[in-house]
Amino acid sequence: MSLITDYIGKPTSRVDGPAKVLGTAKYAAEFNVPNLLYGYVVSSPIAKGKITKIDSEKVRALPGVQEVFTHENVPNYAFLDRSYKDDVAPGGSPFRPLHDAEIKYSLQPVALIVADTFELARYAASILHIEYEEAAHETELTKHIDEAYEPGRGKTGYKPPKSRGNFGRGWKEGVAHMEGQFSHHAQHHNPMEMFASTVEWLGDKKLNIYDKTQGVFNSQQYVNKVFGLSKDQARVISKYTGGGFGSGLRPQYQLFMAVMASLQLERSVRVSLTRQQMFSFGHRPETLQHVALATAADGSLTGMNHFAVAETSQFEDFTENVVGWTGTLYDCKNVKLGYRLAKLDVFSPLDMRAPGAASGSIALEIAMDEMAYAAGLDPLEFRIRNYSDFDQAQNLPYSSKALRKCYAEGAAKFGWEQRTPEPGSMRDGNLLVGWGMGGGIWDASKQPAVVKASLDADGHLTVSSGTNDIGTGTYTIMTQIAAESMGLPIEAVTFVLGDTTLPESPLQGGSWTAASVGNSVVEACNKLGEALLKQAQKMDHATFKDAKIDDVQFVNGQMRLRTDLTQGIVLRDIVQASGEPKMEAENSTVLTKLEMLKPPKYSMHAHNAVFVEVKVDPDLMTVHVTRVVNAVAAGRIINPKTARSQVLGSVVWGISSALMEESVMDHRFGRYMNHNYAEYHVPVNADIHDIDVIFVNEEDDKVNPLGIKGIGEVGLLGVAAAVANAIYHATGKRVRDLPITIDKLL
Amino acid sequence: MNSFTFTQATAVEAAVQDKAAHEGAAYIGGGTNLIDLMKENVARPTHLIGLKNLGLDNIENTPDGGLRLGALATNADTAYHPEVEKRYPLLNQAILAGASPQLRNMATDGGNLMQRTRCYYFYDLATPCNKREPGSGCSAIGGYTRVHAILGTSEQCIATHPSDMCVALAALDATVRVSGPNGERTIAFEDFHRLPGNTPERDNNLEPGELITGLDLPAKGFEKNFSYLKLRDRTSYAFALVSVAATLELDGTTIKDARLALGGVAHKPWRDKAAEALLIGQPATADTFRRAAAKVLEGAKGQGTNNFKIELAKRAIVRALKQATEMNQALDATAFQNSNP
Structure with a gap:
């Protein structure tokens, strides 16, 4: 990697911005292929039981209704559970849409009506007659804690928590203690774009599938396995995604339905879900947590106990790392961790931005605040005293860790030293002012990703990989990295993604896309550079005759000799001399089995520290988050502009979790009752005030060649807890059940 | 559909x-x-x-010194009409506390009266609802009742009327003008909406076929001392947990006239004349306000998850009356609640 940076680290505006603003960026439900049919999903009104009768005669009689699909007439596709398992499926038996008469959860899809127009399909859905036999359902997590069990390792990335030392002894050694129960309700991702699949029937079971997803290959392999289609038959395309937050990590049921209907009717079919139906699949699980901490006289932690029980469905063990982070983030010899699941009559939960860590950090970071108060220490000072310089959980050194800088720079920017510790001691006029803090840790991961780089005879570089851009800025940063690597102006570079005909790339999740695809872009460009050098050497060009790849550099559209920068050759001339329309190189970072089994040498993580100011009306108890500083250590930041947007979004979501967001279940019906944007509250502009994002300098040559750690998730951590802690500081009220709505403060 | x-x-x-x-x-x-x-x-x-296209979108002065709002005038045009801003600022505030700019650009004044409850169960066909399907039962009772009523409820229905504008109209003693198969008539605002009783399917007292043609505001606009305080789960684009329209006419520190109406607490905008009577002739002090607040909530009944609204409503009434009294003094930071159009 060249040290000169023309593009990497620069606040480049989104290269896909104009397409989005002009409306030329098309989303899954916007591909108006010819002769399209429209599907509308009918959802179950009950949470558990059986369909006893379906009378579709009236619906079928409507002119323009093509078919009514239910479990009674959907053909049996793949037999085995494993055919329905996608890349991130948890252990268990995946849900099969329209498979049998059994109702497993409220809002379960029970029928698909396909008609000539969307409006007709929707109307038909409203008059389809279905009878049910209801069975008693269980949706209340608090009633099923005793039955909770330790899940197996079913889900990729799940690490069963490991205790160390002896918490009982650590608790006894402590001179100050805290203990508390924490809880938060289910949350649904609710990206702006609702789930939709437009399946274009090309004849002979050949399909173009425009899908809302965070990974085209995941959708493709699901369709391949379930319907027995080859890769050629099922091309999945997703160029733009209107938000994901994890909801697009698994193929949602509209994909099954649209493909099924297309194959059955031999027509192009679109199925799009309604906002209400966005509450009919995965969600962040309701989680109950218990945390106990003890400290010695000097404020060092002598014991930590973190236990969580989360909901899952009756058919899958959805697991996430809720408590494991507690054993890493702070230095402590005696750590007891536990994580259990309880089965309820709901759909399986699903990864949602910083899955597990977001939930765990709420409990841990409120508990750390409580502990700081019990130990008589400033919450920041308390964290610094328990700073982890070595990952005790993995018994590994950190590849890099600039959390101290986050604390220092964040606190300085916020003005933390002006804080008076006593709750209720700070005022702004009549308003109570509270300052709170928190923070978190997230994995710096990297997955195999294949990237192709192709330079045409006009000197335009096209770099491609079948990754996704869920609004994170993938298009932009990959363009920057490629432009940097090939020494081309950014206008001469196009990054192409979101198509299964492109080289294979992992799902966009886990904050790993920048590192996984980005490093592979560099490698692909390096390989292209080597090919260009070889071609140049074939030309009548004495300059490069004996040059090795390390002897040349790519600058201003030219290849130049490092020893004599005046000697250069224009890249497009090399391509033109090759006689081919373009020159290409591909990089595959697929790891061998041996490499995958190699134990890691370093603990690789991103960190953050968040400082929050709230103002609370002392009579009405209304809360406003007036100021947030979020300092993030996430290795090299490729684009401070798109990265900042990611962290801004995280902060907004953290405020949302703290103050308003919850899917409210009426247990009598086993149904989420606020299943729409009007009543499922997330912040509006008027709720959001000053947010400062700091990226502290963190150089890491071990995590990956580009030194990237990923910023999609880390920014969310600790935000909700910091808001809760600030509310405590303002009011003296410790609320451990989120969201902290007005009724909990009155 | x-x-x-x-x-x-x-x-x-x-x-x-x-x-x-x-x-x-x-x-x-x-x-x-x-x-x-x-x-x-x-x-x-x-x-x-x-x-x-009925041509009912005018806003014009009436001979008796009042203001007539055409039923088809949009909420946005009404809120920002110079006469409303000058003479009925309470109405301006109430309208701007509701919905979003886009919705207010479309929504009409007559339609505002006709909007239906935001009860979760009314909206969800999977759950029984007496308002939607008389006799099927009320699912809200015993359920999630955050947006539900604490006053004037019945065994059949605990829904609330969701409007902000109507709370101000109730406080201002507006009159509803209607046309129907039997000609024209007027309805006093407090008689327009109904309590649920045994007929929760009926939101108001319009006869079949009747059409709202306009709203008349009397001359008295309480433009000097007023407050519309809306408390909700986020700062904009959320229905009221509790809202209060408070207006005062002051003679020094003595209250000469007062109006008090609440939103988010009942099946109709909740005007309490008995509480107003406790204000009139009294000094504009916190004690007076608290007595009036206690009176308003005297018969309040919580439904479980909305029990908090009783206490919240009391505090909101006291605050709104205080804000109305201190109109011309420097606004304190409670302006948060009212600062968002």
């Missing part, structure tokens, strides 16, 4: 006749609520009668 026919009416009489001629017909103004209800299959009109 079912199929429907549509007529754009150009005269009030024709609209009324059109309605009488079609069973299952509905008038449509801005459609900001009706279209939602149709998409949810809660409302299934077979015929819609558009009102936008």
Whole structure:
């Protein structure tokens, strides 16, 4: 990697911005292929039981209704559970849409009506007659804690928590203690774009599938396995995604339905879900947590106990790392961790931005605040005293860790030293002012990703990989990295993604896309550079005759000799001399089995520290988050502009979790009752005030060649807890059940 | 959503006749609520009668010194009308506390009165609802009742009327002008909306086929001392947990006249004249306000998850009256609640 940076680290505006603003960026439900049919999903009104009768005669009689699909007439596709398992499926038996008469959860899809127009399909859905036999359902997590069990390792990335030392002894050694129960309700991702699949029937079971997803290959392999289609038959395309937050990590049921209907009717079919139906699949699980901490006289932690029980469905063990982070983030010899699941009559939960860590950090970071108060220490000072310089959980050194800088720079920017510790001691006029803090840790991961780089005879570089851009800025940063690597102006570079005909790339999740695809872009460009050098050497060009790849550099559209920068050759001339329309190189970072089994040498993580100011009306108890500083250590930041947007979004979501967001279940019906944007509250502009994002300098040559750690998730951590802690500081009220709505403060 | 026919009416009489001629017909103004209800299959009109071309979108002074709001004037045009801003600032504040700019640009003043409850169970066909389907039962009772009533409820229904504008109209003693098959009449605002009783399916006292043509505001606008305080789960685009319209006429520190109306607490905008009587003639102090607040909430009944609204409403009344009293003094930071149009 060249040290000169023309593009990497620069606040480049989104290269896909104009397409989005002009409306030329098309989303899954916007591909108006010819002769399209429209599907509308009918959802179950009950949470558990059986369909006893379906009378579709009236619906079928409507002119323009093509078919009514239910479990009674959907053909049996793949037999085995494993055919329905996608890349991130948890252990268990995946849900099969329209498979049998059994109702497993409220809002379960029970029928698909396909008609000539969307409006007709929707109307038909409203008059389809279905009878049910209801069975008693269980949706209340608090009633099923005793039955909770330790899940197996079913889900990729799940690490069963490991205790160390002896918490009982650590608790006894402590001179100050805290203990508390924490809880938060289910949350649904609710990206702006609702789930939709437009399946274009090309004849002979050949399909173009425009899908809302965070990974085209995941959708493709699901369709391949379930319907027995080859890769050629099922091309999945997703160029733009209107938000994901994890909801697009698994193929949602509209994909099954649209493909099924297309194959059955031999027509192009679109199925799009309604906002209400966005509450009919995965969600962040309701989680109950218990945390106990003890400290010695000097404020060092002598014991930590973190236990969580989360909901899952009756058919899958959805697991996430809720408590494991507690054993890493702070230095402590005696750590007891536990994580259990309880089965309820709901759909399986699903990864949602910083899955597990977001939930765990709420409990841990409120508990750390409580502990700081019990130990008589400033919450920041308390964290610094328990700073982890070595990952005790993995018994590994950190590849890099600039959390101290986050604390220092964040606190300085916020003005933390002006804080008076006593709750209720700070005022702004009549308003109570509270300052709170928190923070978190997230994995710096990297997955195999294949990237192709192709330079045409006009000197335009096209770099491609079948990754996704869920609004994170993938298009932009990959363009920057490629432009940097090939020494081309950014206008001469196009990054192409979101198509299964492109080289294979992992799902966009886990904050790993920048590192996984980005490093592979560099490698692909390096390989292209080597090919260009070889071609140049074939030309009548004495300059490069004996040059090795390390002897040349790519600058201003030219290849130049490092020893004599005046000697250069224009890249497009090399391509033109090759006689081919373009020159290409591909990089595959697929790891061998041996490499995958190699134990890691370093603990690789991103960190953050968040400082929050709230103002609370002392009579009405209304809360406003007036100021947030979020300092993030996430290795090299490729684009401070798109990265900042990611962290801004995280902060907004953290405020949302703290103050308003919850899917409210009426247990009598086993149904989420606020299943729409009007009543499922997330912040509006008027709720959001000053947010400062700091990226502290963190150089890491071990995590990956580009030194990237990923910023999609880390920014969310600790935000909700910091808001809760600030509310405590303002009011003296410790609320451990989120969201902290007005009724909990009155 | 079912199929429907549509007529754009150009005269009030024709609209009324059109309605009488079609069973299952509905008038449509801005459609900001009706279209939602149709998409949810809660409302299934077979015929819609558009009102936008009736020429009822004027706002004009009346000979008695009041102001007439055409039923088809939009909420946005009403809120920002110079006469409303100057003489009825309470109405301006209340309208701007509701919905979003986009919705207020579409929503009409007559339609604002006609919007239906935001009860979660009313909107969800999977759950029984007496308002949607008389006799099927009330799912909200014993359920999630955050947006539900604490005053004037019945065994049949605990829904609230969701409007902000109507709370101000109740406080201002507006009059509703209607036309129907039997001609024109006026309805006092407090008699327009109903309590649920045993007929929760009826939101108001309009007779079948009647159409709102306008709203009359009396001359007295309480432009000197007023407050519209709305408490909700986020700062904008959320229905009120509790809202208070408070107006005062002061003689020094003595209250000469007062109006008090609440939103988010009952099936109709909740005006309490007994509480107003406790204010009139009294000094404008916190004690006076607290007595009035206690009076308003005297018969309040929580439904479990909305018990907190009783205490919240008391505090909101005291705060709103205080804000109305201290109008001309420097606004304190409680302006948060009212600062967001």
